[in-house]
Amino acid sequence: MDYEIVIGLEIHTELKTKSKIFCGCSTKFGSPQNTNVCPVCLGLPGVLPVLNEKVVEYAVRVGLALNCEILPFSKFDRKNYYYPDLPKNFQTTQYDLPICVNGHLDIEVDGKTKRIGITRIHMEEDAGKLVHSGATITSSDSALVDYNRTGVPLLEIVSEPDMSSAEEARAYLEKIKAILEYLDVSDCKMEEGSLRCDANISLRPQGTTKLGTKAEMKNLNSFRSVQRGIEYETARQEEVLEDGGKVVQETRTWDEGKGISLSMRTKEQANDYRYLPEPDLVPVIVDPEKVAEIRANLPELPEARKQRLMADYGLSTYDAAVITVSKAMADYLDESVACQADAKLVANWLMGEVSKHLNNDSITIGQCPVAPKQLAELIALIDKGTISNKIAKTVFEEMWTSRKDAEVIVKEKGLVQISDSSEIIAIVDGVIAANPQSVADFKAGKEKAIGFLVGQTMKQSKGKANPDMVNSLLRERLQGN
Amino acid sequence: MELFKYTAGQLHEKLVNKEVSAVELTNAVLGRIDAVEKDVQAYITQTKEHALEQAKSVDAKIGQGQSIGMLAGIPGALKDNICTKGTTTTCASQILANFVPPYDATVVEKLMAEDTIVVGKANMDEFAMGGSTENSGFFTTHNPWNLETVPGGSSGGSAAAVAAGEAIWSLGSDTGGSIRQPAAYCGLVGMKPTYGRVSRYGLVAYASSLDQIGPITRDVTDCAHIMNIICGHDAKDSTSSNSIVPDYTKSLINNIKGLKIGLPKEYFVAGMDPAVEKAINKAIEQLVGLGAEYTEISMPHTEYALSAYYMIAPAEASSNLSRYDGVSFGKRVEGTDIIDMYKKTRSEFLGSEVKRRIMLGTYALSAGYHDEYYMKALKVRTLVKQDFDKAFANVDVIITPTAPTTAFKIGEKANDPLAMYLQDVCTIPVNLAGVPAVSIPCGFAGGMPIGLQIIAKPLAEETLIRTAYTFEQNNDYHKGFATMGGK
Numbered sequence: 004m005d006y007e008i009v010i011g012l013e014i015h016t017e018l019k020t021k022s023k024i025f026c027g028c029s030t031k032f033g034s035p036q037n038t039n040v041c042p043v044c045l046g047l048p049g050v051l052p053v054l055n056e057k058v059v060e061y062a063v064r065v066g067l068a069l070n071c072e073i074l075p076f077s078k079f080d081r082k083n084y085y086y087p088d089l090p091k092n093f094q095t096t097q098y099d100l101p102i103c104v105n106g107h108l109d110i111e112v113d114g115k116t117k118r119i120g121i122t123r124i125h126m127e128e129d130a131g132k133l134v135h136s137g138a139t140i141t142s143s144d145s146a147l148v149d150y151n152r153t154g155v156p157l158l159e160i161v162s163e164p165d166m167s168s169a170e171e172a173r174a175y176l177e178k179i180k181a182i183l184e185y186l187d188v189s190d191c192k193m194e195e196g197s198l199r200c201d202a203n204i205s206l207r208p209q210g211t212t213k214l215g216t217k218a219e220m221k222n223l224n225s226f227r228s229v230q231r232g233i234e235y236e237t238a239r240q241e242e243v244l245e246d247g248g249k250v251v252q253e254t255r256t257w258d259e260g261k262g263i264s265l266s267m268r269t270k271e272q273a274n275d276y277r278y279l280p281e282p283d284l285v286p287v288i289v290d291p292e293k294v295a296e297i298r299a300n301l302p303e304l305p306e307a308r309k310q311r312l313m314a315d316y317g318l319s320t321y322d323a324a325v326i327t328v329s330k331a332m333a334d335y336l337d338e339s340v341a342c343q344a345d346a347k348l349v350a351n352w353l354m355g356e357v358s359k360h361l362n363n364d365s366i367t368i369g370q371c372p373v374a375p376k377q378l379a380e381l382i383a384l385i386d387k388g389t390i391s392n393k394i395a396k397t398v399f400e401e402m403w404t405s406r407k408d409a410e411v412i413v414k415e416k417g418l419v420q421i422s423d424s425s426e427i428i429a430i431v432d433g434v435i436a437a438n439p440q441s442v443a444d445f446k447a448g449k450e451k452a453i454g455f456l457v458g459q460t461m462k463q464s465k466g467k468a469n470p471d472m473v474n475s476l477l478r479e480r481l482q483g484n
Numbered sequence: 485m486e487l488f489k490y491t492a493g494q495l496h497e498k499l500v501n502k503e504v505s506a507v508e509l510t511n512a513v514l515g516r517i518d519a520v521e522k523d524v525q526a527y528i529t530q531t532k533e534h535a536l537e538q539a540k541s542v543d544a545k546i547g548q549g550q551s552i553g554m555l556a557g558i559p560g561a562l563k564d565n566i567c568t569k570g571t572t573t574t575c576a577s578q579i580l581a582n583f584v585p586p587y588d589a590t591v592v593e594k595l596m597a598e599d600t601i602v603v604g605k606a607n608m609d610e611f612a613m614g615g616s617t618e619n620s621g622f623f624t625t626h627n628p629w630n631l632e633t634v635p636g637g638s639s640g641g642s643a644a645a646v647a648a649g650e651a652i653w654s655l656g657s658d659t660g661g662s663i664r665q666p667a668a669y670c671g672l673v674g675m676k677p678t679y680g681r682v683s684r685y686g687l688v689a690y691a692s693s694l695d696q697i698g699p700i701t702r703d704v705t706d707c708a709h710i711m712n713i714i715c716g717h718d719a720k721d722s723t724s725s726n727s728i729v730p731d732y733t734k735s736l737i738n739n740i741k742g743l744k745i746g747l748p749k750e751y752f753v754a755g756m757d758p759a760v761e762k763a764i765n766k767a768i769e770q771l772v773g774l775g776a777e778y779t780e781i782s783m784p785h786t787e788y789a790l791s792a793y794y795m796i797a798p799a800e801a802s803s804n805l806s807r808y809d810g811v812s813f814g815k816r817v818e819g820t821d822i823i824d825m826y827k828k829t830r831s832e833f834l835g836s837e838v839k840r841r842i843m844l845g846t847y848a849l850s851a852g853y854h855d856e857y858y859m860k861a862l863k864v865r866t867l868v869k870q871d872f873d874k875a876f877a878n879v880d881v882i883i884t885p886t887a888p889t890t891a892f893k894i895g896e897k898a899n900d901p902l903a904m905y906l907q908d909v910c911t912i913p914v915n916l917a918g919v920p921a922v923s924i925p926c927g928f929a930g931g932m933p934i935g936l937q938i939i940a941k942p943l944a945e946e947t948l949i950r951t952a953y954t955f956e957q958n959n960d961y962h963k964g965f966a967t968m969g970g971k
Contacts, residue, residue, distance in 0.1 A: 040586050042585075042586060045809050045812065045813075047569040047585065047586070047587075047813060048567065048575070048580065048583065048585070048683070048688040048689075048807070048813075049565075049566075049585065049589060049685070049686045049687055049688045049689070050686075051684060051685050051720060051721050051722065051723075052722070053719065053720060053721075053722050054722065081803050082787035083802075083803050083806060083849070085806065085809065085823075085826060087809075087811050087822055090807060090811070090812060091806065091807045092806035092807055092809060093803050093806060148811070148812065150812075268680070275848065275850055275851045277797055277802070277803070277849035277850060277851075277854070277857065278849075278854075279800065279803060279849055282691075282693035282723075282800055283689075283692050283722065283723065284722050284723075285722050285723060378771075
């Protein structure tokens with residue numbers, strides 16, 4: 004039987020407010036353990052939460068960007084469960100009245116646009132972190148708790164079960180991430196946990212509408228995990244159904260190392276969270292005027308920026324889409340262009356050499372050792388004919404490690420392009436004399452032979468000869484003979 | 485008369501007039517503690533040394549001719565669920581026997597800013613759950629009027645300390661009557677302010693939507709003075725009221741001409757001590773004689789209030805108390821794993837009434853029962869509140885007994901939770917509605933004090949003070965001092 008895959012995502016994003024959601028402690032990542040704490044986030048007896056208004060503002064910003072309705076009256080609730088990283092043994096979150104509802108986001112996969120519904124967005128507090136004494140939870144006989152993360156504000160963005168492939172889920176997550184970055188509300192670092200994703204996955208016979216039994220997949224800590232985890236889970240469920248079995252409603256955890264998912268708990272073992280309205284907080288009242296003000300001040304979002312790059316710089320749809328996935332990448336492009344570089348050339352560099360190096364070093368564009376201005380200068384050297392494209396790659400390599408300007412490297416290493424025709428002719432003549440067979444082949448009409456001769460000339464010049472001049476001078480000399 | 489028998493207002497005059505020093509006064513109270521504490525057992529923790537240091541600094545200020553606050557240099561007690569930086573705060577629970585807060589409750593900060601002296605942390609029912617202090621995880625406090633009876637609760641230690649002369653004033657907390665009922669049993673003035681009038685920051689939560697801190701004093705004047713200090717908005721408590729705090733001493737007026745009193749027939753329940761009923765009726769007659777008008781009113785949802793309270797308060801408590809898990813503060817029993825540790829710690833160190841309410845609340849919030857119990861209770865709460873709204877459209881104050889009986893014998897109701905819960909039947913609706921109320925002495929039955937409850941609309945504490953003051957000025961009930969069996 005053919006099955007339709009049904010996927011909904013729950014995305015958690017840590018907001019980059021200066022202070023925590025219910026107290027004045029810093030949200031800084033990577034501080035020494037248990038230093039960003041106070042009686043309130045430690046949940047000591049007698050403390051009370053006070054809502055950080057910035058969190059509400061950020062939630063509204065995200066809600067508007069995701070086409071949500073902003074509820075003028077929402078409230079906080081307590082989700083009760085015991086876990087040592089949760090000092091109060093309840094999480095303060097929003098249950099039946101979240102701040103944003105009924106949104107949507109359009110994604111593109113294989114050139115097709117699809118609208119993904121967004122059920123709700125709510126505000127909540129993050130939990131602390133357990134530091135296990137052993138290599139794994141099961142092999143540890145004790146654990147320590149770091150409460151620095153306790154009370155860091157989170158938004159949970161819950162989608163409708165509108166995605167039908169791992170690719171769509173990934174595209175949706177990437178687009179959400181881009182929007183959050185553009186809104187400047189989250190660092191979105193999956194590796195640091197500031198963007199996390201759970202997937203609800205089920206299958207149903209193709210053409211039917213009733214939802215199948217779902218499994219919730221947790222621990223999808225990278226885009227790669229999201230895609231692989233969903234692919235694995237859909238295959239697993241298909242196998243269960245094909246074998247005549249039934250999918251069990253359960254929570255599963257993804258093991259990226261082993262590439263498998265494991266059952267954590269079934270529906271019967273699930274917690275009863277015993278939600279109750281948070282009596283220590285007053286309802287969240289959002290003034291429509293405030294919403295209008297936030298809407299008016301929303302920054303440019305990825306879609307708009309893509310359109311702008313196409314219109315202003317003449318970038319292709321594909322290039323503009325790739326560049327604008329990351330706000331930092333698009334910012335980099337804009338900054339380079341501001342330094343007089345040609346946008347298309349910058350785009351090529353960003354998608355080529357720059358991305359390659361970023362991937363190799365596992366860093367983000369924000370950490371790129373070559374500044375936008377430096378890349379613009381490198382491109383300018385190619386443009387002026389000072390260096391060839393090929394030499395430019397060598398220079399870029401050097402810039403990456405030494406952080407020196409392109410011009411300095413070119414001078415230090417004597418990499419200036421040879422554009423003096425007499426100098427090039429001397430080399431060309433030598434190459435022609437040394438390769439009679441290739442010369443004969445060329446004259447016999449084998450156009451390919453010239454490539455070999457160009458290569459030999461470039462090699463002789465240590466790559467410094469102007470390739471266009473080499474090409475034309477070679478032809479001139481060969482045809483002249 | 486011994487110094488420890490005066491009111492704070494009288495002692496303030498003595499301090500300012502240099503008839504007595506703060507150190508002498510503090511020593512008088514500390515001496516009284518030494519003399520009677522073994523009989524009364526009002527305190528979990530005493531802070532004698534710190535109290536004397538505070539007293540010295542107050543004397544220095546007086547010596548330098550500086551003006552001092554109304555409560556400066558006057559020793560008082562804090563219920564042991566109010567956090568005090570550096571001083572153990574146990575909530576009378578074994579699980580917090582070793583808990584030393586790193587911060588002061590907002591009310592403590594306010595009292596300290598006034599140079600008020602604290603001589604100790606008062607006993608209570610564990611986590612404020614109870615009406616007799618018999619649920620304390622440490623020991624039971626005795627009523628100074630008759631040591632074989634309970635002082636009431638949960639703020640029983642706070643009330644007994646003031647009644648015994650072991651403190652001049654105290655703070656309690658009131659979730660369903662925990663200030664008013666012990667004040668009534670001990671012949672004192674106890675006020676539960678409007679919900680939100682006093683910051684709850686630093687008050688260890690029992691039921692957050694009902695808890696409120698308030699004063700227990702020897703007369704209405706002292707009550708007004710303390711209200712002036714502790715009330716007001718607090719940025720650390722989102723539920724605290726932004727309304728301006730009036731000067732409550734301006735309501736110490738002996739005049740209630742034209743005051744409209746409502747007497748709800750539903751509060752005169754079966755099982756009420758006839759002597760209590762008689763005293764209340766007599767008080768009403770007296771108030772009418774002083775110029776008030778009185779009408780009988782109906783508050784039809786009163787009979788459901790107690791049941792609703794015993795869903796809502798335990799539900800909140802089951803969540804509030806889940807932090808006592810042995811992980812990062814309080815006492816712990818080691819276990820084979822984390823769940824085992826939770827279970828052993830909570831089994832060992834929480835008392836049976838606390839466990840009973842946690843179970844009640846957990847059940848009320850559970851899937852499948854949530855709507856039937858918890859949500860229904862919230863609806864009842866709304867109806868109870870509407871009863872008050874409707875009543876206050878026609879009357880200025882509602883008068884009822886504070887409790888159906890006077891203080892009962894220690895052990896008498898200890899094994900009958902329902903009989904114990906019924907002691908709160910007149911006080912609980914006030915917390916559900918969030919309105920203010922005060923209990924004042926209005927007579928004696930068999931030598932034990934009777935309390936009169938006056939209830940007003942939200943933020944109308946001034947009306948309460950004026951009514952209570954007028955009644956007090958025309959009676960002598962507050963002037964008697966607990967007999968302590970002659971001690």
